[in-house]
Amino acid sequence: MSTLRALAKAQALAAGVAQPVATVRHLHLSERPLVLVPLALAGEANAPLAAMVGTAADQPRLLIVPQPRNRDQRFRFAAELAGIVLPYLDEFRGATEAVPVDRGRDVRHRYVDAPQLLVPNPAGITFLRLFGRSTRFRRPDGEHPVHPSVPLLGRWLTFFAERAEHPGAAALLAMTEALTLHWATGQSAVEDLHLPALLGWIDPPAGLTGAEAAARAEDPDVCPPAGPATDPDFDNRRLAPAVAAYAEAEADPVARAGAYAELEGLLRDQLAPTWELMWRGVGLLRALPPGARVAGRWDGDRDAFTGYAEHVDAGGAPQPRRDGAVAAAVRLHRLERALASYAVQRAYDDPLVMAEHRLTGEAFVGEVTLADPKRVDDTGKRPVLRPRIQVVTTEPVLVPVGATLYSPARPSQKAKVVFVTPGADGKTEVVLELSGGMGRGLTAAPGSVPEVGERLCFTTLSDAYLPAGNFPAPEETPWTHGGPPAAAAAEPVPVVDGDPAEEWS
Template sequence: MSLNALLAARAHTEGRAQPTALFRHRAITETPIGIVAWQLGAEPYSVGAIAIGQSSSGFRAFVPGYPLDRDLLFAALLDFAHEFCTRFESYTAGPVTVRKHFGAGVVVPVLLPQIVVPNRETIALLGRLGRRLAYLPTAPVGDRKPADPLLPRLGRHLMWIAEYAQLPGQQLALPIAELLATHYATAMSAFEVQSLPAMNAWIDPPAGIHGFVAAQQAERLSIGPIPDPKDGQDIFAMMQLFNLQRKRSTDPKLIAKLIPSLRERYVSMIEATWDLMWAIINREKTKPEAASVIRRAQADCLAYAEHMQWMNGPAEGRRKTRMTARNAAMRLNEYEQTQARLEAEEAIDDPLRMAPHLLAGKAFAGTVIASDSGRTEIVNARNCLRPSVTVRTDVPCLMQPGTDLWWTCGASGREWKISHITPNGTGSTVTLILQTNRLSDSPVPTIGQRTCFSLFNLKEGYELFLPVQAPWTHRLPVPAIDSDLEHTDDGGLAA
């Protein structure tokens, strides 16, 4: 039985979700930017309502009324853009540091410009909305009015945020449902844990109520971005009435007079999601933060600084809509290396996250019974320092001699090689040799110390170098070009 299955069984027995980590492995800032959005039915590139705020006490909601009307939608999104861009870009005016990146100085904010949303579907909606707005013409085109320059700027922010949110372990865009799903185990399926109300009910059920029953009741709450069918039908009827009463008018005074009932319906839906989201944020914020969270937050701040530099540069945030083969390979390499480093950091920081790897034979833990920091051996005809330690484990070590491992307290240093393994009662006695002659490269455990050695390390991954032009083996075949020579009357023979 895997550890996750064991925790799921315990959650069902106790009626409450079981933590899968001793620490919180995602940053939660003091004042993140909260966003709740509601999609307009089956229209994926529009919103019926969108709200923004930075505290549990309140938010500003923007409701276009009839989003299928371009002018009404853009008017509401322009008001949202003023709020969002002001908040999101304000981090560049706060405390900053100058960091070297690719040989150039980059002004990086000290505080993480974090955005919190209920779930990953909301991030996808913001990304689609960004694609719609990012390249709107800001100059007159025929009879169509030009868009306010702030709308394309908003769109380019949202496109970048949605793209960056795909990076494993990033904390700039934090889906709360995903935060809970990665930190707790329940008796729900992988699909069911994406429901924020149900997941939260398992974690904190009412007194005397089993988590399953609490989740069954809570999952009826729709948190967006797609509304509940009943809410969707009511909104559709109210929207149709609003559209009929306005008689194609977009006059702000008339719209403000007709929209209150529709706005109130959306605000009531936003409030339910808003209160739930911030209650979870305030609860999870109190848990201790893992050590590696700071490093990833700094990487997020650097990525944000590069984005703002691009937004304020000559390109004004414009990006390619399609990746070349080289871009795709570089992106895939970045995602794979980031995922591997994230898994390593979480396991090294958190004993509970290391537990599945101990069961899988990717690590072993025990007590140091011998340590020789002055040990030497002949390497390439030279007498070199090769410190050694001997560890007694409580269970048999499943690894083989010659395996390279890293001590969790020195995962950034040099590797330890298993010299030999001797059965010892119910466990094993494992001797490891540090593969360096400089103790400054890696610390050495002391006798009596509880240690853990694993396959995980925190060294930088291989840097991928690819040619700017794809080699001929990776190019699409060029179609043959018809020439006059192939259609001459003399059978294609040149005169």
């Protein structure tokens, strides 16, 4: 936890309401997201119990599994869910746009928009990841056949779960993580995973403080858990008898319909409060203006969606259960690069985020007191434009002479530290030599050189392109890492004692 977030949490506790830790929204929010609130049966590995899903707050669809331990019913639930999710995905597979590549010498095409899934918390993402794992290798023929849409749903859920691991991606979002990215509450990080309590701090009802609203939200009768876990008392007192009544009424269609209706009502009552909270959270996030670099990160989600859609259309294999050595290393490297870029982009977009880096000495803010925009360096083979500016700041300057700094106001420009002169009045004078972002001639383009009186932030954080690492081809994997891996094949899940075996680890 950063110093500023710790301070914001302390202020939230003192003020009785959550404090903003961002001035802009750092994630993309679709105009028509698909909200999915899953519920799982306690004591059973990722057994779906129910789900409330839809793209409009007033049009939720409830799917239930009357007997969650019945494999056939679970896969019928998967087919029903596929009947909602897959058409939603297809809505984004229409119009495309041309994107220049190879410095404009070629173009590629991607969809103009991409789908977005919202779940209540990180446990919801885990549920989708495991549910995708249990369905993407199923077959519509042979033993234990499933509906043809079930394996396709599993592949797409796996895609979204993997995309959720990518820093800055917004294809699949947990509402609790999205909200805590922008607000700090007066409770612990574990308590922030409870959506009703979190929203109690951020947007408490009239007459209540955040702490009082959160305490009220901890009552499962008032605010049922936000899924996929259920309340143990609800399981024992209400759910178990309802499931048993449905099982006992198997021979009587009338009694079975009544038992189903009762079970459906119980589960609707459990999911409806979280459904309403999800859309309340969407409204809070939508009220924030998007950061300048959010659209660029959403372009990455659109690229990923387009690429995987083309992979599926071409008959590509499902995602393997485990990555090979090279694939795992490439994926880890890609995530590390994305994480570094995401941290820089958030700081560039948001002064509150940049303030955390100012505290650590990675950035400072000062006023331009001198500027020489026409300075030319002729010590090399040819003269080059190298303006210099002097910045005066009251903040500690921990960067050494010779370091390269960047300004969010002019991200394509580099500023080399020439002199750092501390003053007796607590101010520090920093002389910077500028390069890049000023045109190609010996005269700087208008506005490209900071003017006297301009207040700027300079930081060691760079949003420049990070080149990818070099990895061996899969067929050249050294024997120390398992040798050349076999090509991933879409094999059916092995059958043990007549029942499909499932690997959950």
